Amino acid sequence: MRDRYQIYPGTPLLDLATPSAQAYHAEDRRDPKKSLFALIARPGHPVRIDAMRALKGSEGPGLMTMVEWGVMHWPLLNRKVMAVVYERPAGGRVMASITSEFKALEESELIRKAVTPIFEALKVLRSHNVTHRAIRPTNMFWATAEKDRIVLGDCVTVLPAFEQPVLIETVESGMCNPAGRGPGSYTDDLYSLGASLAVLVQGRNPVGHLDDDAVLRRKIVQGSFATLIGEGRMSLQTSEILRGTLCDDPLERWTLESLELWLSGRRLSPLLAKFEKRAARALPFAGREYSTARELAVAFCKNWDAVAPVILDGRLELWLRRSLDAKDKADAVSGVLRDAVMTVNEKRTAAFDLMVAKTCMLLDGRAPIRYKSVAAMPDGIGGLLAVAMVEGTEVKFIVETIVREAPKGYFETREAYSPENSIMATLYRDQKGFLERASIGNGIERVLYELNESMPCMSPFTVEDYVLDIRDLLPALNAAAKKVDAKTWPIDRHVAAFIGARANFDMERQMGDLTLPDPDRSVMGMLNLLALIQWRLGQGGLQGLATWVGTLLQPAINSYHSRERRAHIEKEIPRLAREGSLVELSRLLDAPEERAQDAHGFAEARATWASAQREIKDIEEGRVNNTKAIRFAQQLAALISMAIAFVTVVLLLLSRWF
Structure with missing residues (x-):
């Protein structure tokens, strides 16, 4: 990689692999003594390019140093992949699996070996404006063979929090589909640190016998601190950091400044668990009874089709108003119900689905966007869509989430205004516009690339070349020209959408021409779009792509009326294709002067022909004046x-x- 780092496919390192990336021995040719390893990301899945750019070369006592990253050919898969090279930790993984047991970390060692280095790592991350979102005991390593310091493992080869157990994530993040958790905030990282410390000081997963749903419910009912610590006994100092970082209210949870004060010996005000208000009488639903709004919202999302009747008959509003004494929520639910009922019949199903989604948001003001099977943070919908499309799973409900404006409902039901929310609302309004336009360059493919900067182009023409940047698109298509059916177009829906999302120059006319029904104009739109990219990026030597495009230009050639002009074009195309110039091909076929001259000549020929036809007809019908003859x-x-x-x-x- 980069003509410097040698990665050995025959030397896998299972102890350094992650659930989504395989690890292999690596060497630096300039410094062979340096101990390195490489992670090979899962092909096609989005990675965190922004974090890679920020963290390359960053050093800190609690960070595994990233040496290099980039796209390279991987012989085991015979395709290009994303590879990341790290300095190798010498002491091995802290915890082999989330269900295993290990030697607990003594409380006297907690600050020196774990909290201090990880605090420094979080400061480095914040200085680069990125979150880690992969802090967990199974992604922590001993930096040295003496096991005197813990470093955080990889966080860039997979979507944020994608591999995190529900145990380690906040209640809100744990509610999400793993791919939809989003980059989150630094308080999310601090929560994951607190949950990891709780495991480290106990030497085991305290709720390993429970499934994810049970863990989430226990956190909601009992609080995260009680769930992870339970009856465990520990010092006041350790209890203080765990209560601060595991606080379920993100507004009261410790910040990095709070952690810094704690490390300096300052004792902070103890945070006591705050439990959600319980109703005087439980609401029965789907065979169980619920006493809090948050529990009920979770149950609603798991039994989506059974929710609408509970709202429509007024049971939910009455329970909120009388049993829970939550008049504001009751009024809000009443408003949502009123809007849904007023919808015309043919759109009522969609309106009721949105009604359920908004109701769940009102019941739990900190929960993610939830719509049918979709559960994602606003900045996580793109990741959820990416994984679904890569793995070939259903995207219907994700599309409905955007088209039916569930994100807008999410922002409207938040208690506090945030400028970021306004930006996100505008972003999703744009995505709805793309989805409502089904033409090439729009649709679900455009949304995929608009919401995922790190998503490589998924076109079958480019998928093996891992095209992340528009500069790599034409070379990839040029290479694909040797393997494809020459009758297919090089611009499919994915290529067009990728260009639309990645190009930073105006190409509205060319993209519009692609959608025209006339074959000659659409094929010229395809040629002009590719030529524009070649011209703007200054790329040459595209003989394969130019030849491929040249074989598709017959409709454009036939649009000329002059036989001499058509013969000239057909003679010139092979020569320009050998030069690899799409720009010259475009100039040859789309020359305004030649087009105007051809049109003028054709108009004159038509006029002469029409005059002759009229005269012939007059003679045949005897309507000619004989005096002249x-x-x-x-x-x-x-x-x-x-x-x-x-x-x-x-x-x-x-x-x-x-």
Whole structure:
């Protein structure tokens, strides 16, 4: 990789692999003594390019140093992949699996070996404006063979929090589909640190016998601190950091400044668990009874089709108003119900689904966007869509989430205004517009690339070349020209959407021409779009792509009326294709002067032809004025007579002479 780092496919390192990336031995050719390893990301899945750019070369006592990253050819898969090279931790993984047991970390060692280095790592991350979102005991390593310091493992080869157990994530993040958790905030990282510390000081997962749903419910009912610590006994100092970082209210949870004060010996005000208000009488739903709004919201999302009747018959509003004494929520639910009922019949199903989604948001003001099977943070919908499309799973409900404006409902039901929310609301309004336009360059493919900067182009023409940047698109298509059916277009829906999302120059006209029904104009749109990219990026030597495009240009050639012009173009295309110039091909076929001259000549020819046709018809129908013909015949006869007389006189003179 980069003509410097040698990665050995035959030397896997299972102890350094992650659930989504395989690990292999690596060497630095300039410094062979340095101990390195490489992670090979799962092909096609989005990675965190922003974090890679930020963290490359960053050093800290609690960070595994990233040496290099980039796209490279991987012989085991015979395709290009994303590879990340790290300095190798010498002491191994802290916890082999989330269900295993290990030697607990002594409380006296907690600050020195774990909290201090990880605090420094979080400061480095914040300085680069990125979150880690992969802090967990199974992704922590001993930096040295003496096991005197813990470092955080990889966080860039997979979506944020994608591999995190529900145990380690906040209640809100644990509610999400793993791919939809989003980059989150630094308080999310601090919560994961607190949950990891709780495991480290106990030497085991305290709720390993429970499934994810049970863990989430226990956190909601009992609080995260009680769930992870339970009856465990520990010092006041350790209890303080765990209560601060595991606080379920993100507004009261410790910040990095709070953690810094704690490390400096300052004792902070103890945070006591705050439990959600319980109803005087439980609400029965789906075979169980619920006493808090948050529990009920979770149950609603798991039994989506059974929720609408509970809202429509007023049971939910009555329970909120009388049993829970939550009049504001009751009024809000009443408003959502009123809007849904007023919808016309043919759209009522969609309105009721949105009604359920908004109701769940009102019941739990900190929960993610939830719509049918979709559960994602606003900045996580793109990741959820990416994984679904890569793995070939259903995207229908994700599309409905955007088209039916569930994100807008999410922002409207938040208690506090945030500028970021306004930006996100605008973003999703744009995505809805793309989805409502089904033409090439729009649709679900456009949304995929708009919401995922790190998503490589998924076109079958480019998928093996891992095209992340528009600069790599034409070379990838050029390479694909040798393997594809020459009758297919190089611009499919994914290529067009990728160009639309990644290009930073105007190409509205060319993209519009692609969608035209006329074959000659659409094929010229395809050629002009590719030529524009080649010209703007200054890329040459695209003989394969130019030849491929050249074979598709017959409709554009036939749009010329002059046989001579068509013959000239057909003769020139192979020469320009050998030069690899899409720009010159575009100029040849789309020259305004030539087009105007051809149109003018064709107009003249049509006029002459039409005049001749009219005259023929007039003659055939006897409607021609004969005066002109008689006069012409008389003149012709006179000329012929004079010619005969002249010849006769000459012959007589010659006969007399001789």
